[in-house]
Amino acid sequence: MSDWQGRVAFISGGVSGLGLGIAQAFSDAGMRLALSYRNEDYRASASAWFAANGREEPLWIKLDVMDRAGWAAAADAVEAHFGEVHVLCNNAGVSVFGDTAEASHADYDWIMGVNFGGVVNGIVAFLPKLKAAQGKRHVVNIASMAAYLSGPQAGIYTASKFAVRGLTESLRYNLVPLGIGCTLVCPALIRTNAWDSAFRRPAEFASSGFGAVDKAQLEQFGSVFQAGMDPHEAGTKIVAGMSAGAGLVFTHPEFAEDFKAIYEDSLAALPDEVAPPERLEVERMRREANKAALAGKAITIDDLS
Template structure:
């Protein structure tokens, strides 16, 4: 979807969206795409310089200045306060985009508790905090509403150098796919977004690691190696292009949004490997019935029925 092919989705003007990490990288790309659609924005940030540059873009392009909220996504009290502030300021909240994350590379077999606590706390815990804090406001609002959780292609594709990052994105995937079933009866959409390479500085998280998580099992950061790796991100998709694709997927109420096309080979291999791993035998009729009921309950949930455990047996 090139820029010349892009049509701004209609029907979102005046809707209120909160984007975590919305002043740089992919988050800023998403924020700009939402602004193009006429949405009113609240953006969280940590870096004052990034916030200032983002503010300049909104002013230069004639968009309403966002509500700026300084926030560490691991701060649950701060997140709850942010949700209350956004709702009080705008009168409603219709969209929450859980975007902020960190990526650290190293041998997972050498990882420390601090490595797990930091990466999982930001990448998965930050999404949890956004969901728990903002869903009550979304449920009080009316009309088009949506939860967008940013994961990564790492939610599907594992590798040897980003095990904890991958685990965190698998967790975001599982949470989002399940949450979608629960939100349909409330008229709230829910999308899992799995971007690949985007032209951002997402690669340099290790340089900004908080001191309280300093006891890494990965050893000292090799700045030269990491900077060399970061050059690969220069080939990434423009963040605004990715943001527009995400908005288009949200507008279409897609549960799964892929922004990049280059993974057919990987998904074909996952499909073949998964089928090959299944035992080649017939399952008992009783178990087949349990799985039939599970599939039927999932289908009914996506059609708007509120599902209880009684629907599974």
């Protein structure tokens, strides 16, 4: 029997793409599901998968992840329906590309609002439910390899994923002492329709500095996603990482060259000089506090001075 059998999980954007792949893998592991959605067709297609595979029907919750009141209502609805909530998976996001030097406030507000703000909203709404629940619990935040690898056409998207990475890595130190696991997931190319986010841009964020969407150009770019990993496969890897208590899950293996370059560039950027003893002591205390947190100690600011 899976160690997740009977656990209740909420997944934002869980009806298509990677979100559906995660939902399928969570269902494989015996979890009971609540899935947020916005598109009725995607919800219907996801529902058909659960029915065809003899799985329990998820609780469907229509949600805009930028809507804080909607998140609060969703958390209450999941608790009311299932009794306890054990797993939060912040998955919903938008993939929007363009020259960052031309970006408008609307570009920043939309992309950061969904990709980072949506994660924040999920944490604020659902963490009290997880804290109140018993047994095995977990927070999973879906970032991207863009949380490590920057590029010229995805500046705001990259910033949002760097932010999710930083938040999740820090949050883990706070959650482990509470008995709640916390995993950052950084997938790469997945066989999804994530590339078409620009077609679904809300009217209130219409003033883009990226210019009008070139449909043919974007569809050509979208063809690249057909080479991506199957979402269900990625979801299965995420469950395996959660079960192992991993703080970080990379679903794709093809980035050793990039990480080698990051490592070498980072070391080369450090000044070639000896740090004074008092600064070395501060960093020693920081490292020890981090280790203690992951070993189960609640860290306060007193542990850092």
